[in-house]
């Protein structure tokens with residue numbers, strides 16, 4: 036039996052005296068979508084950040100592809116980071132305002148040594164096209180795009196890293212219905228083609244119902260007993 | 266007697282704000298193209314359309330806040346007057362998408378509201394402070410007197426957005442323009458902020474131009490809806506009519522993309538392709554490359570808005586749009 040793509044055990048995260056995440060456990064297989072649902076402030080986003088090791092937990096384990104991450108140093112984590120990519124709600128936060136969209140999407144390819152002048156530009160154009168952005172927008176900088184266009188660019192950039200796990204924090208709630216459906220279909224295609232795992236934070240029950248394989252409800256930092264069992 | 270009533274001419278709606286042939290362009294490429302619409306006193310008019318349709322540019326044109334490099338033409342009148350300079354910030358106010366950018370990070374929120382009060386009314390500092398606290402209290406900021414002394418970063422996202430609403434209402438505006446006021450918030454806070462915005466608007470009797478991409482919000486909060494595509498009017502009419510029986514294929518496409526009730530399906534219907542970039546418009550109807558009803562006539566002439574079935578529609582084939590719009594649009598990927 037192979038290890039799950041992501042295995043989170045007894046996660047605890049505190050902000051000062053507040054326990055934001057209080058003993059959360061769940062597992063996620065490759066090719067599967069697990070939705071994390073619950074009222075605002077219940078610890079969903081903190082859980083997501085901790086899975087990505089952008090915040091270190093106070094206790095508990097985060098195993099990614101069988102490797103325990105919480106004990107790794109930042110340096111040891113670096114080669115693993117491209118494989119687990121965040122997609123946040125606000126794309127402006129994740130794109131450098133001074134970089135052209137094309138360069139932002141190309142950067143992961145370059146950093147990871149997958150860029151060649153021969154096929155790099157076409158890959159960037161294909162990524163933009165895949166997220167529903169006319170490749171001519173590659174010339175622009177984030178502030179020259181509308182909000183929705185910028186969000187799509189952020190998703191293209193995340194996909195450029197060829198991740199195994201996407202941690203999606205309200206990734207489509209700022210998008211138009213048409214783009215949202217397109218992005219959800221795109222995520223479904225990528226999952227089918229590449230076996231990506233998705234940890235999917237989303238408030239829209241209708242979207243969750245169509246998109247997620249399983250739902251975990253959180254409340255006050257814990258998994259709510261009403262969650263369907265795994 | 267009764268026949269007189271039924272034969273009365275259609276009601277002519279008074280107009281608070283009228284926009285005629287609005288164009289906004291950047292170095293020769295038009296992002297908003299000959300857009301005309303009215304906002305009626307006290308109504309909620311939603312402005313919807315895909316990203317890049319020109320919604321924000323339209324909203325900002327009303328406020329005289331177009332980005333640098335933008336050229337504008339056309340006519341905007343408030344109560345018949347084209348002199349909007351004095352009205353902006355008073356009779357027309359803005360609730361921006363990003364409250365953080367609307368507030369100064371280095372002054373307490375209450376102080377900023379008090380300064381705004383004093384720019385609008387001749388009152389003492391103490392009176393302005395009092396009014397600022399009252400305004401925060403009205404939008405449901407708990408313990409407003411104390412919170413007024415806090416800085417924007419000490420507020421949660423939802424509280425900040427409510428403070429910005431309080432700010433927009435200070436001048437007792439006739440028209441509030443809200444550009445995606447809740448997009449940056451999670452679903453729960455979104456509802457709360459929309460509720461506060463609706464309450465405040467009603468209390469002031471102001472009209473609201475609500476820019477949003479959320480058709481559920483349109484259904485719940487708006488009287489009429491203006492659907493924009495590629496900088497132009499696509500459909501404009503009462504919310505019930507437009508959303509229940511769209512006459513523009515583009516509106517039908519937007520509705521088809523919403524997750525439906527019924528059995529779980531992994532792939533949702535989508536609109537094929539992407540909206541054209543300004544300056545790269547196809548000939549004829551800008552929607553033609555994505556439209557399942559496109560015919561030869563669509564590729565030659567751009568349709569002008571005309572009255573169909575109680576709303577304005579810019580489509581050559583508006584009469585042929587079927588009632589079952591979901592089936593018009595293909596589902597998921599071609600395999």
Ligand SMILES: Nc1ncnc2c1ncn2[C@@H]1O[C@H](COP(=O)(O)OP(=O)(O)OP(=O)(O)O)[C@@H](O)[C@H]1O
Pocket residue numbers: 178179180181182183184291296314315316317318319320321322323332333334478542543
């Ligand atoms: N400062 C600018 N310089 C050049 N082009 C711009 C500028 N601002 C907007 N545009 C272009 O004008 C068009 C309309 O932009 P606008 O921001 O009004 O769209 P929107 O409908 O508000 O979209 P969203 O839903 O994404 O906010 C877009 O194609 C955009 O790229």
Ligand code: SF4
Pocket residue numbers: 513514515550551552553554556557558559560563568579580581582583
């Ligand atoms: S004019 Fe033609 S292409 Fe344009 S929306 Fe109508 S049917 Fe479609």
Ligand SMILES: [Mg+2]
Pocket residue numbers: 181182320321322
């Ligand atoms: Mg906008």
